[in-house]
Amino acid sequence: MFILFLLTNTLFAFISYHVTSFIYDWLGKHPQGFWQQFYTVIGVFILFACTAAILFLFGFRRQRNYWDTVVDAIGRIAKGDFNVKLDLKSDDDEDHFGQLISGINHMAIELGEIEKMRQEFISNVSHEIQSPLTSINGFAKALKNINLTDEKRQHYLEIIEMESHRLSKISDNLLKLTSLESQHHPFEPKSYRLDKQLRNVVLSCEPRWIFKIIEMELDLENVLVFADEDLMNQVWMNLISNSIKFTPNGGTIYIRLFKQSDTAIVSITDTGIGMTEEDQKHIFERFFKADKSRAVSNGGSGLGLSIVQKIIDMHNGSISVQSQLGEQTTFFVTIPIEQDETVHK
Numbered sequence: 001m002f003i004l005f006l007l008t009n010t011l012f013a014f015i016s017y018h019v020t021s022f023i024y025d026w027l028g029k030h031p032q033g034f035w036q037q038f039y040t041v042i043g044v045f046i047l048f049a050c051t052a053a054i055l056f057l058f059g060f061r062r063q064r065n066y067w068d069t070v071v072d073a074i075g076r077i078a079k080g081d082f083n084v085k086l087d088l089k090s091d092d093d094e095d096h097f098g099q100l101i102s103g104i105n106h107m108a109i110e111l112g113e114i115e116k117m118r119q120e121f122i123s124n125v126s127h128e129i130q131s132p133l134t135s136i137n138g139f140a141k142a143l144k145n146i147n148l149t150d151e152k153r154q155h156y157l158e159i160i161e162m163e164s165h166r167l168s169k170i171s172d173n174l175l176k177l178t179s180l181e182s183q184h185h186p187f188e189p190k191s192y193r194l195d196k197q198l199r200n201v202v203l204s205c206e207p208r209w210i211f212k213i214i215e216m217e218l219d220l221e222n223v224l225v226f227a228d229e230d231l232m233n234q235v236w237m238n239l240i241s242n243s244i245k246f247t248p249n250g251g252t253i254y255i256r257l258f259k260q261s262d263t264a265i266v267s268i269t270d271t272g273i274g275m276t277e278e279d280q281k282h283i284f285e286r287f288f289k290a291d292k293s294r295a296v297s298n299g300g301s302g303l304g305l306s307i308v309q310k311i312i313d314m315h316n317g318s319i320s321v322q323s324q325l326g327e328q329t330t331f332f333v334t335i336p337i338e339q340d341e342t343v344h345k
Contacts, residue, residue: 262337
């Protein structure tokens with residue numbers, strides 16, 4: 001940079017000397033000594049100033065074009081057009097302008113993904129609500145037929161009741177999921193015995209697994225955790241209820257709890273219908289139902305496991321699934337345990 005500056009000044013001095021010499025010849029006057037050098041230096045300053053002005057105007061126009069493009073892109077994003085990709089090159093991609101361009105492109109991509117998720121969510125909600133409403137409407141009209149037998153009429157009423165319950169469950173789960181994601185849902189962790197909580201949930205589900213003659217096997221260590229007991233109760237209730245729902249009569253559900261380092265690991269295994277590898281990739285997505293053929297009859301909304309995953313995330317834990325189609329399914333839940341652990345007897 002310094003060498004370029006010296007070369008530029010040398011060039012300006014050369015040009016100034018010859019230009020002033022030409023002017024002296026044209027005027028017929030040749031100043032000597034100090035004044036000749038003085039006029040040459042003045043010429044250098046004039047050339048430098050003109051060059052700087054030209055470069056400034058060129059750079060200003062270029063920067064203005066850059067900023068006009070940036071402002072236009074931001075305006076398009078504000079109107080909901082997220083197909084924005086700025087391809088403006090600056091002299092140094094690591095400077096603030098380059099970082100701004102990169103930030104706008106990243107923001108457009110992220111907002112586009114959010115908009116896609118929003119549209120899919122609205123579409124799924126509309127579909128899930130429309131299904132029970134269509135059933136309710138159809139069977140309500142069928143009940144107007146005065147020639148219906150009492151048996152048919154009772155059957156239609158049971159379907160309407162079941163669909164109404166499913167619609168109510170969808171609404172409740174949507175409200176619950178929205179509340180959990182709002183960052184304002186009450187979160188009150190405390191120390192409690194996780195093994196006792198699991199036993200209580202199993203006992204509360206006892207009528208259902210006894211009715212299906214399911215064998216319930218528990219292997220629970222005494223583990224103290226620091227978590228929101230009410231929220232975690234929803235997790236176990238959902239996972240165990242699903243295991244009961246998808247395990248055939250005479251099957252087995254095996255629940256294990258053990259400590260590993262500073263975490264508590266719960267595994268819930270059932271000898272149920274299982275799921276494909278593709279279903280396992282999407283099982284925690286909203287409205288996803290692995291067993292679509294039984295989606296209506298089992299009353300599922302496809303939101304339960306999304307709520308479970310959100311609660312586990314709130315506890316800085318993790319949840320995963322392993323399954324073999326037609327054989328078994330195991331859910332693994334990992335949550336931190338209390339560091340200074342003293343098991344309450």
